[in-house]
Amino acid sequence: MKLLDKYNRISLLTTILVIIVTGFIYYFTISYILTDQVDKDLVVEENEIFEHVKLNHNLPEVFKSEDLKILFKNIGQDTMPRQFSNTQFWDDKEKEQEAARGLQSWVRVNGVNYSIHIIESKVETEELIRLIFLITLGIILLLIIALITINRLVIRNLWQPFYDMLRQIKLFNVTDQNSITPLTTGIEEFRDMNEEISAMSTRVKQDYQELKTFVENAAHELMTPIAVMNSKLDTLIQTGGLNDEQGTLIGDMYGTMGKLTRLNKVMLLLTKIENNLINDQEALDVRATIETACSEFQDLAYNKELRLHTELTDVTLFMSKTLLDILLGNLLGNAIRHNRPGGVVTVKLNQQALIIQNTGKFDALDASTIFRRFQKASDSEGSGLGLTLARQICENNGFRLQYSFEDHLHTFTVNFK
């Protein structure tokens, strides 16, 4: 449930409850006041009767009135308690019973007691109350409509900075160049939140950047010692008088140095790609690039007695040539390296996708882990970063890199869309 809805629900419920309660209070107060008024009228009538009896020593004549009836009754020597009551009034004109207020009293005329029954119709009072009730109802409806409208328009407007900020947070990516910008808003809470969030995003980016710079610098700094060791090895093998055993040891060292160098270079490259620092995009003839790459790998494939099979159509992509070369190099290199003698490598290219299939192990690879950093087959001589690099290149260009195992073929698919 949205905050706005929740708030609306609570505020509406409260409003209605309060209005109903006040409506009741209102109704009873008004009806009490009006009854009191009617009672006063009755007392006035009673007094008039008493006055008349005092002056004329007889009962007054009773005139028919639309809303007032006075009844006298001979009660002999009895007396009656004086009391007000709610009663009914027969309206001759309207032909209906109406709520009324009655006053029962008595008067002594020439030694005989008469009961007095004055009844006044409350129909006008009731109508007044009904009118007041209708007006109140109207006000309630107006109020509710006004409340809902205010909530809809004003509150939504008031919360707009919040939604704007939320959108920015959703789009926030620590590797992106653009950061969260604080929005200008007059509302203090939102302003505080915006400022804190944009400050936090800047901090996060800065930390991330520092981490990246550290990785980059570390990799760079490592290059010089590696270069020195490499050059010392190159010098060592010129000294002569080495036997084959020493030669093998030196060969192993060369191999390790080579791995270290490649690992370092791939790490640097990853950092660069993640930072979008390779910006030499151009319109590329992918078919020609693949053909070149395949011819580069032809010797390697031939050496492993592999058949390199291509089904290519003309495709143009707008991307960095450096990155496309690296991507192809990695995928083709893998397809050849992890193949078996006499196997097949198939490269298919169409407008939708680039598909590289190869024979190899008879079991599928674990698609969930192969793209992870430093994940590699136990017998692989690679850096373990090749597929991570390939996937990063694909992500940066909006492609999707997927692995599947079809008909005993390990299949890597780059979806361009």
Place this chain on the structure above:
Amino acid sequence: MKLLVIEDEPGLRDSIRDYFTAAGNICETAGDYPSALQKINLYRYDCIILDITLPNGNGLDILQEIKRIRYPDGVLIVSARNSLDDRLQGLHLGADDYLTKPFHLSELLARVMAIVRRKSYDGNHLLVFNEIEMDLQAKTVTVGDHPIKFTKREYALLLYFIVNKGKVVSKNALAEHIWGDGIDISDNFDFIYSHIKNVRKKLVDAGCKDYIQSAYGMGYKLHDR
């Protein structure tokens, strides 16, 4: 040829000097910005090997100075920074080539030789080693009067060996030279082996001596006999 190595890392500087000196060159060194500037203003070199990151200054400034005074020296930049920008900037400022650290000394020598050849032997595209004659422009090889048909990679290998004659060249250096360093090919030395076997066979078949010999099981050497 006469070279200047501008490199702040003593270990690397000495290795480069030893390797080039042993190949019969004169090799001077400078370890920081001021001494490098002093040397280039006093002497001329066939090629200057220039490290971009130097104490007390930037190697690119030295390159700019060389170009400003229009010294004819060839310049090869070596840098630990494999950044495309650095490379482009270096080449834009007039460097002849760019090599990323770490590199093999044999690769450095091959690059320097290529620069020096381009600079000083105008009109002469022939590289002669005993009876082997390589035309660097037409990319052909002849032994005696017999032209030998080499593939692109075989040609590159032979040229690399001749430039590094008398030196032991590791398989790794060979692999990186003909493959570039972008691809993991450390598990494909068989491939290097078969290429070298082909080169040797073609040379011997053309009546050439078998100069290329395996060295300690980890590399090869073109004997200068």
